[in-house]
Amino acid sequence: MExxxxxxxxxxxxxxxxxxxKAKSYESYFQLEKVLGGVRLLSVANKDPVxxxxxxxxxxxxxxxxxxxMLYDMxxxxxxxxxxxGREEKHMLxxxxxxxxxxxxWKLMIDQLFILETILPSNFLEIRHLLQxxxxxxxxxxxxxxxxxxxxEEDRVKHGSKxxxxxxxxxSAKEALRQSAKDKTLFSVVQAWLExxxxxxxxxxxxxxxxxxxxxxKASLQGVVDKATYESDHKKGIRRLxxxxxxxxxxxxxMRDEPGYCLPYKVLTLLTDVDGLIMKxxxxxxxxxxxxxxxxxxTGGSSGIQYLQSTVSDxxxxxxxxxxxxxxxxxxxxxxxxxxxxx
Numbered sequence: 001m002e003x004x005x006x007x008x009x010x011x012x013x014x015x016x017x018x019x020x021x022k023a024k025s026y027e028s029y030f031q032l033e034k035v036l037g038g039v040r041l042l043s044v045a046n047k048d049p050v051x052x053x054x055x056x057x058x059x060x061x062x063x064x065x066x067x068x069x070m071l072y073d074m075x076x077x078x079x080x081x082x083x084x085x086g087r088e089e090k091h092m093l094x095x096x097x098x099x100x101x102x103x104x105x106w107k108l109m110i111d112q113l114f115i116l117e118t119i120l121p122s123n124f125l126e127i128r129h130l131l132q133x134x135x136x137x138x139x140x141x142x143x144x145x146x147x148x149x150x151x152x153e154e155d156r157v158k159h160g161s162k163x164x165x166x167x168x169x170x171x172s173a174k175e176a177l178r179q180s181a182k183d184k185t186l187f188s189v190v191q192a193w194l195e196x197x198x199x200x201x202x203x204x205x206x207x208x209x210x211x212x213x214x215x216x217x218k219a220s221l222q223g224v225v226d227k228a229t230y231e232s233d234h235k236k237g238i239r240r241l242x243x244x245x246x247x248x249x250x251x252x253x254x255m256r257d258e259p260g261y262c263l264p265y266k267v268l269t270l271l272t273d274v275d276g277l278i279m280k281x282x283x284x285x286x287x288x289x290x291x292x293x294x295x296x297x298x299t300g301g302s303s304g305i306q307y308l309q310s311t312v313s314d315x316x317x318x319x320x321x322x323x324x325x326x327x328x329x330x331x332x333x334x335x336x337x338x339x340x341x342x343x
Contacts, residue, residue: 039054043130046130052123053130059115063109063142067141067145078186107277110277110284117291137159138169144177146316147177147180187318194249196248198245223328230243231243239324240320252264252265253329271319282312289305
């Protein structure tokens with residue numbers, strides 16, 4: 001067509017439509033030369049081949065690829081929560097879909113530990129000396145994933161006398177982690193969203209408080225009914241969510257089968273699943289390492305199994321409050337019984 005121009009894949013203009021860049025082959029699209037070429041065996045380079053080194057490298061490279069995918073998905077989830085009303089159904093569907101994928105990835109990574117355990121401890125010793133100071137502690141993407149999820153700086157266990165940022169090699173990676181510690185996290189945007197839930201139907205909380213007063217379990221329910229008690233626990237670190245956000249989570253859980261609350265409840269369930277699976281991965285990793293190296297010092301200079309065990313704690317559970325919501329549940333009929341009195 002006259003007056004129109006076209007840019008070819010090589011960057012040339014020849015007509016009115018820009019030609020899309022397309023894959024030339026399966027290998028070129030998936031960059032297989034780079035991906036597969038990254039499996040370099042140091043034992044072979046040192047002319048003392050160790051068969052299991054190949055698996056050891058492949059498993060860890062696979063982990064890094066999965067970390068990359070979860071960072072990609074989590075970034076989009078944070079953006080959606082932060083930029084739009086999360087309770088809108090079209091956004092909730094996207095959130096649940098991506099959270100479900102993260103859940104499945106963590107389950108897969110837990111299963112990959114079983115494959116890694118096919119390396120016998122005696123065979124691993126033939127690889128371990130090649131690692132020198134290289135350690136999983138130095139995984140930039142895993143630390144970034146922890147920060148984006150919402151692990152607080154003050155809750156981290158130090159690596160000897162150093163913090164997790166000091167252990168990285170590249171200054172650019174260190175700076176990226178410092179920045180991520182200041183950025184919005186999945187926890188912070190979810191908390192902000194839950195606080196908006198509390199503003200919907202203010203009468204709900206009045207009904208809950210009234211029902212709690214009549215409950216046989218009144219004493220335990222005071223932990224959330226009494227704002228001062230809750231905020232005292234919050235300052236002590238027993239609770240992470242603000243009181244207003246926790247009320248939102250409690251409301252979603254109690255109203256889960258009502259219109260407008262089904263998908264929000266699914267989101268809470270998936271976030272709880274992710275938190276639980278990360279902790280399960282940490283624990284299974286501890287067992288695997290203990291089996292492999294016993295009580296030896298870690299390759300990165302850590303205390304080894306002792307350090308890993310210290311990360312299997314509630315301080316590393318970002319959404320632990322969702323587990324604790326069950327403490328404050330009551331039968332729906334109790335809320336319905338006081339509805340007439342409030343309205």
